[in-house]
Amino acid sequence: MSRKLAMWISVLVALVLLLSTGIYFAQSRAVIEREIGRRATELLEADRKTVADFLYHMQSVTFGLFHNPYLTMYLDSGEGKDEIENLFMNYCANIPEIQALRVVDSDGVIRIFIRECVNLTGEEGYEPIDISDKEFMQPAFELEEESIIFSNFERGHLPDATSFCPSMLRAVIPFMENGEKRGFLVVNFWGERIGAVIDKMRKEEGFSFIAEMNRKEPMRHGIFLFHRDKTYEFANQMEHNKRVISVYGEDVMHAFENNRNGLMKINNGKDYLAFTTISPYNDVRRQWKIAAVLNGDFIFRSLSGLKYNFIIVMAVSLFMSVITAFIFSARFLKPIGDIKYSLQQYGEGNLDHELEGDFTDELNDMADSIREMASSLKHHIEGMKESRRKMEIVDRLSSLSVLSAGISHELATPLNSILVACTLMEKEYGKSEELTAVRAQAERCVDILSAMKRLMTDSSAQDKTNVNLRETIENIMRFLEVDAKISLKAELNDVYITANETLISQVVLNILINAVDAVYPEGEVNIKLFCIDSSAVLEVSDTGRGMDEKEMENIFDPFFTTKSPDKGTGLGLSIVHRIVTEHGGRISVESEKERGTTIRVEFDESSSC
Numbered sequence: 001m002s003r004k005l006a007m008w009i010s011v012l013v014a015l016v017l018l019l020s021t022g023i024y025f026a027q028s029r030a031v032i033e034r035e036i037g038r039r040a041t042e043l044l045e046a047d048r049k050t051v052a053d054f055l056y057h058m059q060s061v062t063f064g065l066f067h068n069p070y071l072t073m074y075l076d077s078g079e080g081k082d083e084i085e086n087l088f089m090n091y092c093a094n095i096p097e098i099q100a101l102r103v104v105d106s107d108g109v110i111r112i113f114i115r116e117c118v119n120l121t122g123e124e125g126y127e128p129i130d131i132s133d134k135e136f137m138q139p140a141f142e143l144e145e146e147s148i149i150f151s152n153f154e155r156g157h158l159p160d161a162t163s164f165c166p167s168m169l170r171a172v173i174p175f176m177e178n179g180e181k182r183g184f185l186v187v188n189f190w191g192e193r194i195g196a197v198i199d200k201m202r203k204e205e206g207f208s209f210i211a212e213m214n215r216k217e218p219m220r221h222g223i224f225l226f227h228r229d230k231t232y233e234f235a236n237q238m239e240h241n242k243r244v245i246s247v248y249g250e251d252v253m254h255a256f257e258n259n260r261n262g263l264m265k266i267n268n269g270k271d272y273l274a275f276t277t278i279s280p281y282n283d284v285r286r287q288w289k290i291a292a293v294l295n296g297d298f299i300f301r302s303l304s305g306l307k308y309n310f311i312i313v314m315a316v317s318l319f320m321s322v323i324t325a326f327i328f329s330a331r332f333l334k335p336i337g338d339i340k341y342s343l344q345q346y347g348e349g350n351l352d353h354e355l356e357g358d359f360t361d362e363l364n365d366m367a368d369s370i371r372e373m374a375s376s377l378k379h380h381i382e383g384m385k386e387s388r389r390k391m392e393i394v395d396r397l398s399s400l401s402v403l404s405a406g407i408s409h410e411l412a413t414p415l416n417s418i419l420v421a422c423t424l425m426e427k428e429y430g431k432s433e434e435l436t437a438v439r440a441q442a443e444r445c446v447d448i449l450s451a452m453k454r455l456m457t458d459s460s461a462q463d464k465t466n467v468n469l470r471e472t473i474e475n476i477m478r479f480l481e482v483d484a485k486i487s488l489k490a491e492l493n494d495v496y497i498t499a500n501e502t503l504i505s506q507v508v509l510n511i512l513i514n515a516v517d518a519v520y521p522e523g524e525v526n527i528k529l530f531c532i533d534s535s536a537v538l539e540v541s542d543t544g545r546g547m548d549e550k551e552m553e554n555i556f557d558p559f560f561t562t563k564s565p566d567k568g569t570g571l572g573l574s575i576v577h578r579i580v581t582e583h584g585g586r587i588s589v590e591s592e593k594e595r596g597t598t599i600r601v602e603f604d605e606s607s608s609c
């Protein structure tokens with residue numbers, strides 16, 4: 001029972017905890033997701049601005065150089081080369097984003113070339129390089145006016161090297177004269193720098209990347225221009241398959257193709273990807289997507305920490321609830337167990353069993369009620385036992401009455417004959433010891449017979465009058481022979497009952513003789529007569545020999561006596577019992593061995609009470 005209760009309490013606690021934790025988690029997750037959206041927008045806005053600034057910076061630098069008069073002069077007359085080289089060296093030294101600076105003639109041949117702050121055209125043995133076939137030069141040749149164009153963002157490829165160098169972006173402006181191109185200014189910028197400025201996130205927080213969406217050149221569509229993992233970059237040049245669609249999936253690719261901004265879950269909902277768009281070429285078909293990948297584990301780390309804390313709290317709470325449930329149930333169920341055990345005992349008839357235990361509140365009230373119930377049940381059963389015993393006595397007495405009538409009738413004649421014969425023989429031969437003994441025994445038999453006759457007498461049939469009990473008792477006391485050492489005291493009120501006076505006298509006499517016999521040779525006999533409610537009560541107490549339980553059970557039985565045959569017949573109290581019962585009264589006895597006895601007779605509805 002206690003285990004079951006403990007289990008139910010634990011399950012309840014677990015459910016409550018799970019529910020509250022679930023709600024808490026759902027709410028926290030929603031808050032964090034909102035926070036992610038905010039953080040992503042913030043990050044991307046900063047990234048977008050950084051890239052835009054970078055492009056603007058490239059434009060400014062390129063235009064700044066373009067407007068230098070030495071350049072036009074050089075293209076016009078071939079003069080001012082030194083000044084331009086100095087200018088280029090200065091730019092290269094002070095603007096770290098610049099990789100190379102070139103002045104290219106109208107045929108696409110490099111005339112001045114500073115690369116990574118080295119003046120290649122100034123070196124001995126420099127052979128002019130024709131770059132007219134370079135991809136980034138093609139659009140420049142087609143320009144109609146002096147405007148800046150940016151090349152594709154890609155890895156550089158030095159003519160003297162077989163491998164690719166870091167990524168770069170080229171700005172090209174043609175010098176025009178009368179609609180003709182006189183030459184070009186080509187400035188290479190380190191593309192790597194763009195990526196470096198946007199990728200400012202901490203490693204565990206996530207990273208940013210730039211991808212190109214290019215509907216003009218399918219080979220460049222979906223390539224990575226910058227990525228923390230360098231092996232992902234420039235799939236077109238490096239000939240691998242690391243493109244947006246293969247790395248981040250169709251959904252991301254689709255979102256990149258159709259939206260300017262967005263926030264979505266990737267990697268099975270673990271991480272978040274936010275993106276925005278920038279158009280460096282002023283051409284909607286060629287766009288850059290700046291994206292930030294936010295690490296879900298990092299973002300939800302506080303929630304994960306919380307989750308572990310909750311698991312610990314839940315485990316501790318469960319453990320505590322089980323313990324509490326056990327303690328509680330032990331405290332609560334032990335008293336119930338005690339009550340149950342006691343009820344079983346009472347049910348089996350053991351009404352002497354004591355319901356003991358430490359009860360509180362309602363249980364205490366319940367225990368008290370059960371105790372009361374058991375005690376009144378015991379009382380009731382004892383009453384029933386007593387009634388049954390009395391019934392048995394009455395039954396025995398009535399059978400005896402029938403028997404007595406027959407015996408009395410049969411024995412009266414021979415006994416009278418014996419007595420007459422004794423009288424005649426005494427007259428004839430004089431008194432002798434033997435004759436006296438025969439007469440005494442015969443007279444005793446006659447006494448027994450007359451007592452038996454009285455036993456069978458139906459008192460209800462006798463005349464009843466209003467009897468003054470006090471007077472009846474006083475008359476009997478007057479004639480009672482009592483030894484000097486026996487004190488007979490009486491406290492008598494005037495109490496009247498409707499009864500047969502002769503029979504009531506027999507009751508009083510029998511009880512008094514018994515009391516006097518019991519105190520012999522010395523002691524006290526107290527007689528009390530009083531009213532309780534409407535009942536008359538006669539109480540005869542003595543300080544005599546008293547009786548044990550066994551004796552008390554038998555005293556109303558006919559012929560039960562503890563006296564010697566010459567002193568008692570054992571019929572006294574059985575006659576008393578019969579008379580009292582027939583007068584509608586009750587008789588009870590209380591006694592303690594060697595301490596004394598109280599016989600109490602009650603008659604209902606006394607006219608004086």
Ligand SMILES: Nc1ncnc2c1ncn2[C@@H]1O[C@H](COP(=O)(O)OP(=O)(O)OP(=O)(O)O)[C@@H](O)[C@H]1O
Binds near residue numbers: 515545555561574
């Ligand atoms: N007051 C008493 N104190 C002690 N024992 C008593 C008392 N009254 C009665 N008894 C016991 O009850 C027995 C039965 O009493 P009961 O009056 O019926 O018969 P008895 O006195 O022995 O003989 P009988 O009355 O016929 O002369 C007595 O023998 C005695 O043992």
Ligand SMILES: [Mg+2]
Binds near residue numbers: 510513514572573
């Ligand atoms: Mg007697």
